[in-house]
Amino acid sequence: MKNKLFITILFISLLGIFNVQGETPIEEGKSIFATRCAACHSINKVLTGPALAGVDERRSIDWIVNFIHSSQTMVKQGDKDAIAVYEAFNKIPMPDHKDISEEKIKSIVEYIKSETLSAAAITKIKKPGKLRPTYTPLTVQNTGFFISFFIVVGLLIAGLLLAVHSRSISQELADKKVPL
């Protein structure tokens, strides 16, 4: 009986761990965006950098990857769009993010797409009093926190059961006088 319970709990804990690793591209993109891009970018509002809504429609994915890896390299190479956006934003250079893989940049773009509002929705939120935040980094962190919390609790219970169980096994063996 106890054995079954132990295995069930272990299984649930493992599921929890896989669940954390198996986040969708949009979720992955959302958390990278929150930590690496949100200081300068919003999806639907101009901040230090341009609003990124619809960026996948005005640029190719290769362009976006190159730009995020090193926007200044593109400016120096004479890429027209890179120069135009650099000049439009008062020549504030966007810092290089060479460590973000192409795969991860695609996840960020997926997240941007999922958050891109239609033109109609944007005019609506531009009305005073109707502004709403476009991203909520706390939610991501909270979900991660709760999942890890349940994993830790699950593992603790599993460990406790294992301890209790192994004691009862040795008790059983002792009762049967099996030489250990």
Ligand code: HEC
């Ligand atoms: C320190 C501020 C800063 C950070 C951090 C930053 N950017 Fe930028 N970004 C800018 C600025 C300023 C521009 C305007 C163009 C330029 O600097 O050349 C820009 C431009 C862009 C463009 C071009 C947009 C267009 O319409 O062509 C993309 C795409 C972009 N950023 C994506 C990102 C992503 C994705 C991240 C996070 C991995 C990020 N940026 C982080 C400041 C930043």
